Amino acid sequence: MDVSDDDSDIAVAEPVASSSTSSSGKGDNETEHPWPHLKKLFSIKDKNKKNGNFIMQCKLCLPRLVETSAYKNSSSNLRKHVKRIHPSKVKDYDDCIVTGRNKRTSSSSPHCVPNKQTKITDMVSGGAPKCVLQSTVDKLVIDFVSHFKASKALYISRLNPAEIAFLSEYCTVMKPLVRALNILQSETNTHMGWLLPTIYQLEVKLKRMATANKVKVCLPLVQAIQQGIQKRFGEMMQDPELIATSILLPKFKTSWTDNPDIIQRGLDYIKAHLHTMAEEEAEPQRVSSDDDDFFSFKPRKSQAGELDGYLACLSDKMDLLHSFPSIKKLSLKVNTDLPASAACERLFSCAGLLFTAKRARIDCVNFENQLLLKLNSVGKMLEPYHITTWFSL
Numbered sequence: 001m002d003v004s005d006d007d008s009d010i011a012v013a014e015p016v017a018s019s020s021t022s023s024s025g026k027g028d029n030e031t032e033h034p035w036p037h038l039k040k041l042f043s044i045k046d047k048n049k050k051n052g053n054f055i056m057q058c059k060l061c062l063p064r065l066v067e068t069s070a071y072k073n074s075s076s077n078l079r080k081h082v083k084r085i086h087p088s089k090v091k092d093y094d095d096c097i098v099t100g101r102n103k104r105t106s107s108s109s110p111h112c113v114p115n116k117q118t119k120i121t122d123m124v125s126g127g128a129p130k131c132v133l134q135s136t137v138d139k140l141v142i143d144f145v146s147h148f149k150a151s152k153a154l155y156i157s158r159l160n161p162a163e164i165a166f167l168s169e170y171c172t173v174m175k176p177l178v179r180a181l182n183i184l185q186s187e188t189n190t191h192m193g194w195l196l197p198t199i200y201q202l203e204v205k206l207k208r209m210a211t212a213n214k215v216k217v218c219l220p221l222v223q224a225i226q227q228g229i230q231k232r233f234g235e236m237m238q239d240p241e242l243i244a245t246s247i248l249l250p251k252f253k254t255s256w257t258d259n260p261d262i263i264q265r266g267l268d269y270i271k272a273h274l275h276t277m278a279e280e281e282a283e284p285q286r287v288s289s290d291d292d293d294f295f296s297f298k299p300r301k302s303q304a305g306e307l308d309g310y311l312a313c314l315s316d317k318m319d320l321l322h323s324f325p326s327i328k329k330l331s332l333k334v335n336t337d338l339p340a341s342a343a344c345e346r347l348f349s350c351a352g353l354l355f356t357a358k359r360a361r362i363d364c365v366n367f368e369n370q371l372l373l374k375l376n377s378v379g380k381m382l383e384p385y386h387i388t389t390w391f392s393l
Contacts, residue, residue, distance in 0.1 A: 035075055037100030041093060042068070042078055060086045169218040176205040177225060191335040193245035197256035199233050237262075240269035241334060248331035250320045253311055270307060274326055350374050 033044050034054055045055040045067055052072040057065060058081060066085075070077045075097075082093045159167070180202045183194065203226065209215050210222050236242055243266030246252045254263045310324045321328035350371060362370075 034070075034072065035078075035100065037096045037103065038075065038078065038093075041082070041089070041096065058082075058085075060089060166217050169215045170221070173206075173209065173215055173218045173221050173225070176202055190337060191245070191249060192242065192337065193247075193249035193252060193335050195233075196237060196242055196246045197252045199229060199237060200257045203229060238265075240265045244269040244273075244330075245334045248327065248334060250313075250318060251316045253316075267307070270330065273330055274307065277326060277329065 033039055035042070041060060042056040042058055045057045047054050048069075054070050054072065056068050056070050056078060058068060060082070066081075068077055068081045079090075079093055083090050180198050183189065183198050206222050206226055210219065210226075215222060243262055246256055247254060247263070247266045247270060254267075257263065306324050306326055310320070310327045313320055313323075321331055
C-alpha cells in the first residue's frame, strides 16, 4: 500500500467500490466546489458538516485516489499537497489561484458599495499587487482630480463645479509664481541681474489677472502675493545698483520694464561708474608738466557712446559684452556673486547661537540687532579689519 506522508492526505491503494464512486458523484452534485478555479487539479469529495471542512480528491494522483482535507476558508493544504507530491505542478497551481482572483475582481459589480474604503492599489488591474509604481499612483491621482476617471472605482462623489472652478483659478494664479521661483532658484542663471526682471514680470502678470477679471474666487490670493512681493522686494526694486545689473545683461537691457524712471535711474548709475572707471584708467597714463596738468581736460574715449552702442545692439547673447570692454568690466563687477558661502555660513552660525529655545518668541528686529551686535564684537577682535572685511574673508 502506497500511503502519503501528510496526515491530511488519505491514500487508497485499491480501486474503490461502486458504492463509493456513486456517493462521490452524488457529493459532487450536491456540494458546490469551493474553489472553481482549482477544478482541473482537485475535485470535491465530501464536506464535513461538523467543522465545515472539505475533503478534496487530487486529480494529479490518478489513478491513485488521494484525498486531502482543506479548511473552508483556506486552500493552503491543497498547495502543500501539490508542493510535496507534485513539485513540478506548483506553478500551475499558482496560476490557477491568480486566475481565480482576477475573475473575482472583474466579476464584482461596480454598483455595489464596499464595506470598507477602497484603496488606490485595488484599482490596478489584476487585483491589489504588493508593489505599485509611483508613476501609477501619480496617474491615478491626476485622473481623479482632472478627469474623474477614478471616482467610480473609488466609490466617491466627483468634484462639484465650484471646486473645479477654484482649482482652475488656483492653477492659473500659481503658474507664473512657480515659474518665477524656478528661474530664481535655477543653477544656470545665477546673475544678480535676473532678479528684478523676474519680479517685474511676475507683478505684470498678476496685475493683468486682477484687472482682466480672469480670477474671481482666487482674487484675495493674487492680492496677497502682490503685497508679499512689495514687502520683500519693494526697496530692492528701487535700488539703482540692482537696476543697473539687469540693464548690463544683454538678455534684458532696458526692455524688462515700461517704467522710464526705473530705467533712467539704472542708466545714471552706469554712466557714473563708467566715468569713474575711465578716470582711474587715465590717471596712471597722465605724465606731463605742471602747466599741462593745469590745463588738463582729461582726454578719454566717450563712455556714453559705448553705452549707447551696447543698448542699440539687437543681440541678446552674453558674447555681446566682448565688444564693449568697459560695459563688460562693469557687468562682471555688479553681476558676479561671491565665490564662496563662508560669510553666509558664519552669519547663520552666529544666528543659531542666538536663537535658542528661551528666545523662541523674540521679535525680528531685536533678533537682527543682537546678531549685528554679536558680529560687531567679533569684528573688534579682528582689528584692524572692519566687520564688512571680516564678512568678505
